[in-house]
Amino acid sequence: DRRLVVANKILDTALKAGIPREDVLIDCLVFAVGADTDSGPEVLKAIQRVRDELGLNQTLGASNISFGLPDREVLNTAFLPMIVEKGVTCLITSAKKAIPIVRGIDLILARDKRARRYMEGYRMRQAAAKK
Incomplete structure (x- = not known):
C-alpha cells in the first residue's frame, strides 16, 4: 500500500531529524467515496496498518469521505467510529x-x-x- 510506504518514509525522515516517534503524525488521506467507492475500505486498511505496523498517531480530514454527495452528515457520522476504531487519534472535523x-x-x-x-x-x- 502506497500510504504505508509514505508513512514509513515520513517516520524515517522525522527520526533522522531528531523528532520523537510519539510526535510524528500521519495523515493517510481519505478521498471522496462519490468519486471512488473503494476509497473507504482502502483508507480504513491503511489506517489500521499504520497503527499496527508503525504505532503512530494519525490525523484525518474525516469529512472528505462525503465530499460532493448529498446528506454528508450521515456519511461523516457513519465514518467517524470506523476511523477511530482503526487508529485515527486526531480528527479534523x-x-x-x-x-x-x-x-x-x-x-x-x-x-x-x-x-x-x-x-x-x-x-x-x-x-x-x-x-
Whole structure:
C-alpha cells in the first residue's frame, strides 16, 4: 500500500531529524467515496496498518469521505467510529459533533473505565442545553 510506504518514509525522515516517534503524525488521506467507492475500505486498511505496523498517531480530514454527495452528515457520522476504531487519534472535523461520538466509542471499546468521560460529556451537554 502506497500510504504505508509514505508513512514509513515520513517516520524515517522525522527520526533522522531528531523528532520523537510519539510526535510524528500521519495523515493517510481519505478521498471522496462519490468519486471512488473503494476509497473507504482502502483508507480504513491503511489506517489500521499504520497503527499496527508503525504505532503512530494519525490525523484525518474525516469529512472528505462525503465530499460532493448529498446528506454528508450521515456519511461523516457513519465514518467517524470506523476511523477511530482503526487508529485515527486526531480528527479534523466538527468538534461539537465529534466529541460525543468519540466519547461513546471510547466507552464501548473499554477506553473509558467507569464511563467517566462519557458521563462528564453528557452532563456538559445537558447544562449547555438549559442555557
